[in-house]
Amino acid sequence: GAVVSQHPSRVICKSGTSVKIECRSLDFQATTMFWYRQFPKQSLMLMATSNEGSKATYEQGVEKDKFLINHASLTLSTLTVTSAHPEDSSFYICSAHDAGNEQFFGPGTRLTVL
Amino acid sequence: LAKTTQPISMDSYEGQEVNITCSHNNIATNDYITWYQQFPSQGPRFIIQGYKTKVTNEVASLFIPADRKSSTLSLPRVSLSDTAVYYCLVGFNKFYFGSGTKLNVKP
Numbered sequence: 001g002a003v004v005s006q007h008p009s010r011v012i013c014k015s016g017t018s019v020k021i022e023c024r025s026l027d028f029q030a031t032t033m034f035w036y037r038q039f040p041k042q043s044l045m046l047m048a049t050s051n052e053g054s055k056a057t058y059e060q061g062v063e064k065d066k067f068l069i070n071h072a073s074l075t076l077s078t079l080t081v082t083s084a085h086p087e088d089s090s091f092y093i094c095s096a097h098d099a100g101n102e103q104f105f106g107p108g109t110r111l112t113v114l
Numbered sequence: 115l116a117k118t119t120q121p122i123s124m125d126s127y128e129g130q131e132v133n134i135t136c137s138h139n140n141i142a143t144n145d146y147i148t149w150y151q152q153f154p155s156q157g158p159r160f161i162i163q164g165y166k167t168k169v170t171n172e173v174a175s176l177f178i179p180a181d182r183k184s185s186t187l188s189l190p191r192v193s194l195s196d197t198a199v200y201y202c203l204v205g206f207n208k209f210y211f212g213s214g215t216k217l218n219v220k221p
Contacts, residue, residue, distance in 0.1 A: 004157075034208065043201070044158070044211040093157050095209075103148070103209060105157035 002028045002098045006106035013084055014114055020080045021109045023050075023094030029074035030096035034103075035067075038091040050077040050094075084113040118202045118212040125218050132189045134215050136202030139183045147178060147185045150201045152214070158201060161187065192219045 003026040013019050023033055031052045036044040048069055049057040056069035068080040077096075081088055089112050095105045119137040126132045138147070146165055150158035162169055164176040164185070175188040189196060197219045203209040 006157075032207070036211075043213055046208070046210055049208060091155065095157075097207065102160060102163060104160065105150070108155065108157045110155065 002026075002096075002102075002104045004094065004096050004104045004106040006092075006094055006109050008109060009107060010110045010112075012112045012114065015085050016083055018080055018082045019084055019111060020078055021092055021094075021111075023077045023079070023096070023106055025075045025096045025098075025104075028096075028098045030077075030098070031074060033071060033077040033094055033096045035069065035077070035079050036093045036095070038093060038108075044093060047079075052077075081111065084111070086113045089113045117210075118204055120200075120202055120212060120215045122213060123216040123218065125220060126192055127220050128193055129191050132192050132196075132217060132219075134187045134189075134200055134202075134217070135184060136187070136212075137184045138202070138204045141182050141204050142206075144206050145204050146206060147176065147182075148203045148205075148209070149174070149176065149185075149187045150203065151196075152199045152201065161200070189217075192217075194219050194221060 005024045007022045033050040035047045038044045046059050047062045050069045050071040052071045058064045071077040091108050093108045095103050148163040149161040151161050152158045162174045162176045166178050169176045177186045199214040199216050201214040
């Protein structure tokens with residue numbers, strides 16, 4: 001099946017700094033990618049829909065100025081957590097659709113904010 | 115978007131067949147039903163997808179009744195490595211995750 005990668009897989013940062021997470025579709029083009037967040041022992045929560053060449057669509061309750069999403073190409077979407085705080089520590093997962101209706105998930109990025 | 119309801123957890127033993135049922139009463143006409151498996155600290159992994167009736171692949175079967183208001187994921191002869199959380203998702207493009215079912219396979 002199609003492959004979605006994320007980088008970095010793990011990041012530790014100080015409170016107040018910004019962190020960028022990359023999501024790439026390796027062998028297919030994705031006009032739409034999705035960003036999720038998962039806290040320990042909880043389900044995945046959809047944060048936003050990343051649309052290539054246009055603004056992202058954020059879910060209710062997700063601050064668009066805090067979680068900046070850029071989808072500049074058909075194979076890359078980035079999520080920037082701005083001015084990160086300890087409560088932003090979580091597992092961030094992206095996904096992308098191929099030409100069909102199958103959604104492929106990345107391996108996730110563990111963010112720890114000290 | 116259709117909301118899904120699954121059992122929070124299930125226990126099984128190695129070699130048994132496991133059936134996990136998901137309710138999705140508000141499924142829309144163009145929604146597909148997709149099941150994913152997730153291990154701790156990993157992204158969800160695709161298991162199977164269907165629209166109606168029965169779908170089978172090398173790892174699982176998916177049974178969908180005519181009214182499509184529920185679906186059952188069947189895992190034949192589970193092993194310890196099948197211990198994971200299983201999510202039933204309903205939708206066409208954008209998916210909202212429910213609570214999932216934590217399957218615990220015992221030796």
